Amino acid sequence: xxxxxxxxxxxxxxxxxxxxxxxxxxxxxxxxxxxxxxxxxxxxxxxxxxxxxxxxxxxxxxxxxxxxxxxxxxxxxxxxxxxxxxxxxxxxxxxxxxxxxxxxxxxxxxxxxxxxxxxxxxxxxxxxxxxxxxxxxxxxxxxxxxxxxxxxxxxxxxxxxxxxxxxxxxxxxxxxxxxxxxxxxxxxxxxxxxxxxxxxxxxxxxxxxxxxxxxxxxxxxxxxxxxxxxxxxxxxxxxxxxxxxxxxxxxxxxxxxxxxxxxxxxxxxxxxxxxxxxxxxxxxxxxxxxxxxxxxxxxxxxxxxxxxxxxxxxxxxxxxxxxxxxxxxx
Numbered sequence: 001x002x003x004x005x006x007x008x009x010x011x012x013x014x015x016x017x018x019x020x021x022x023x024x025x026x027x028x029x030x031x032x033x034x035x036x037x038x039x040x041x042x043x044x045x046x047x048x049x050x051x052x053x054x055x056x057x058x059x060x061x062x063x064x065x066x067x068x069x070x071x072x073x074x075x076x077x078x079x080x081x082x083x084x085x086x087x088x089x090x091x092x093x094x095x096x097x098x099x100x101x102x103x104x105x106x107x108x109x110x111x112x113x114x115x116x117x118x119x120x121x122x123x124x125x126x127x128x129x130x131x132x133x134x135x136x137x138x139x140x141x142x143x144x145x146x147x148x149x150x151x152x153x154x155x156x157x158x159x160x161x162x163x164x165x166x167x168x169x170x171x172x173x174x175x176x177x178x179x180x181x182x183x184x185x186x187x188x189x190x191x192x193x194x195x196x197x198x199x200x201x202x203x204x205x206x207x208x209x210x211x212x213x214x215x216x217x218x219x220x221x222x223x224x225x226x227x228x229x230x231x232x233x234x235x236x237x238x239x240x241x242x243x244x245x246x247x248x249x250x251x252x253x254x255x256x257x258x259x260x261x262x263x264x265x266x267x268x269x270x271x272x273x274x275x276x277x278x279x280x281x282x283x284x285x286x287x288x289x290x291x292x293x294x295x296x297x298x299x300x301x302x303x304x305x306x307x308x309x310x311x312x313x314x315x316x317x318x319x320x321x322x323x324x325x326x327x328x329x330x
Contacts, residue, residue: 007058014202015205021047032045047214047217048084048091048221051084071114073187075231076116087151087215087221100216105140105141107224107227107228111228116231120132122183142227147220149249149250161206170319171226173323187232188232192229245314270288271291280301
């Protein structure tokens with residue numbers, strides 16, 4: 001199946017393009033400060049460009065494979081690349097906290113226009129439901145929530161691609177199970193597998209110590225691709241469980257600061273970094289947002305590696321729970 005080769009092509013392309021992105025973005029001053037390391041070294045931004053290059057390289061294989069639903073493949077690609085474009089705009093020009101959810105919600109439009117979804121999602125123990133009217137109305141909200149939740153979780157080296165890898169791998173396995181149970185088409189496992197290959201090829205550049213930051217272009221692409229893979233494969237409930245690290249972190253921030261606030265507009269950081277020890281502790285200021293990381297650092301200071309290790313455990317647990325959800329769903 002050509003589309004299975006697309007996963008390899010996406011990963012190889014992202015791996016090969018990433019060094020060029022680092023070099024080009026550094027030359028143009030598109031860099032960010034790594035505030036969780038002594039000296040706050042500069043790191044190239046907008047790693048989503050490498051991810052988008054991987055998707056574009058894999059696109060022909062997905063679209064020409066006769067075994068794939070070309071409308072679902074096109075919806076997955078268009079939604080992911082549109083969200084990447086919104087994120088890239090924010091990387092080079094600052095978008096406020098109200099504009100980003102509105103623009104990312106529009107990433108659902110290709111899926112809706114192409115009919116790349118089934119308005120009868122399957123629920124555990126219940127079976128198929130009928131949401132013909134509600135589903136297309138809820139999809140933009142689901143898309144905006146996921147894109148921005150992924151963005152909020154992109155705080156430390158490697159966390160975004162690592163948690164994305166765990167979630168996409170779980171979706172691919174669940175999709176394969178649904179396919180062999182006759183409950184889904186090949187898109188259910190092929191599209192999340194492409195995202196898995198893409199993130200596997202990209203991850204070496206963002207893992208600790210990062211040489212390339214994902215930027216909003218990367219986090220929005222990952223969030224949109226996860227939603228698109230879930231929607232086209234009928235894996236909505238499985239996806240919600242798989243992305244629990246994003247959802248938990250996002251809701252903690254929203255509730256602690258009283259709504260959507262652009263991170264560059266926040267009055268206080270969630271954690272304080274000690275230059276001498278290289279450790280982080282939760283910010284005790286009343287207005288500081290609560291995040292997964294600040295909860296980890298609430299009792300005692302932690303290192304960035306400790307944070308990444310904790311996310312590994314959380315991502316693995318969420319992926320395992322997602323697979324169990326699939327077993328009770330299909």
